[in-house]
Amino acid sequence: MATQERGTRSRHSILESAARVFDERGYDAASTNDILARTGLTRGALYHHFPSKEAIAVALVTAHSEALVVPDRAVKLQAVIDLTLEFAQRLQHDPVLRASVRLAVEQTSFSRPPQTAYEQSGAAILALLRQAEEQGEILPGVDIQEATSTIVGAFTGLQLMSQVYSNRADLPERIGAFWRFMLPGLATPGLLGRLHTTVTVPAEDV
Template structure:
């Protein structure tokens, strides 16, 4: 068990070091030498976990799907809204997620896998909007594919602008503005007034984190 834990820590250290380098320099300019220097590990340790720089990048992209766990809310539209806020906050603090987003946005020599971060995000949001429609939360006749595309596209553009201007410090505020503009064209009459377009309160965030950790523990227990 101790050996497994050391291996998991080494793998995470490599991912975090690579994320910092990719986020700083981009995929093509990043080198395994700099990744190793930041991680403090040996080249043998790196190649024990990852066969190449491409394999590291693929693992970073895989981390993107873990950030797409929608919180449980009384309405599915609020779940979508709070998912975007949670993703925005994680972008501010998690170099692994930031690196995955940069890998997805940039045109580099790295071959993006078939199931790209955009497709992962699109599938998650489209599923939530479908549930919202079945619950009567969506305006009749709304094209859910178009709505999903606009949400993903608007979020992507805003996070890039926020990165350029404030290093993503103002990203949650920009996301709130996005929803104030989008909801009148999406939400059923009478629902808009009950939807929050600001980040969730601290106690709600803490409850979401506890639920997420519980799901991870259950998943790890079932895999043992």
Template sequence: MARQERAEQTRNAILEAAASRFDAVGFLGASLSEILAEAGVTKGALYFHFKSKEDLADALIDEQFTVWEPLSAIEEPGLQTVINLTQGMAASLLSDVRVRASIRLVIEHGSFITPAGNAYKRWIDTIHGCLLAAKAAGDLRKEINAHDLAHYVVGSFTGVQLSSQVLTGRSDLLERTTFMWTTILNSVVPPRRLHRFNPMGTPSTREPATA
């Protein structure tokens, strides 16, 4: 057990160092030697856990999906679930270097041997499922296509978080995400049902997800 714990600690140290470098300088800018130095591990230890820098990046991209963990406890996911997911991601971007690195890596997917488009697809598919449930419950206007809206939400949030990063270092990200949702809700929800949804997310939403 002690050996397993040491191995896990080493793996986490490598991921933390890689996230720090990827977040700071991107995939191409980060070198394995810098990651090794920051993690304080040997090259052999790194290659025991990860085959390459691309493998490290793939592992970090998966970190962003920790925000999905509460989904399993939701009996009836719907539109508020999607709001909460994006607000939870916004909170994680402010507090978690691994999530920040994973988002930067996805945006810079052209730098990879294998593009990271699957990350977008996972988000779209998950949100689409929630929006289908929302439409069945009458929470979306009849003319709204749930799949198109899922694409739009992912694209909108990607743009919001990126512009927030560039303009304010993400200091206004929660506010901008709330405005995004206020605008979307007014466009897609029947007026009589608007009161059911909180564009800021439900109370625990802005607590950052933990890995």
């Protein structure tokens, strides 16, 4: 049991160190030596968990999907907004998430399908928009698949721009602004005034 715990801790330590190296240098410039230097583990211990740099990157991309926590909200459009705002906040600090986003955005020799990150986010948002549609929250005539792609694509670019301008400090504000422009073309008029687009969501469910 103690051995297993130690194993889980090493695995996590490798992932977090690798994430910092990938986030700072990008996939191609990162080496397993850099990663080892940060973990203090032996090469043997590293290869016990991950046979290659690519295997580490695959695990990081999976972590991206696990980070997509779907908030429980009665109003499903609010759940979509909060999902993006919470993801924005986690991107400010979480090295694993930052690395997974950089892996998704840059063209490198890392050979996983580059669609993965977009599809993971898209699936979570599309499911919520379907529920929103069933609950009558969506304007008639809106193509929710198109809305999903627009939200995922816009988020991708807004976080890149925010990284360049403020190391993502202003990301939640940029995402909030995006929603204020997007919602009148997406939500029914009666719902519009009830949706929050800032991080300070009231404690009670909307």
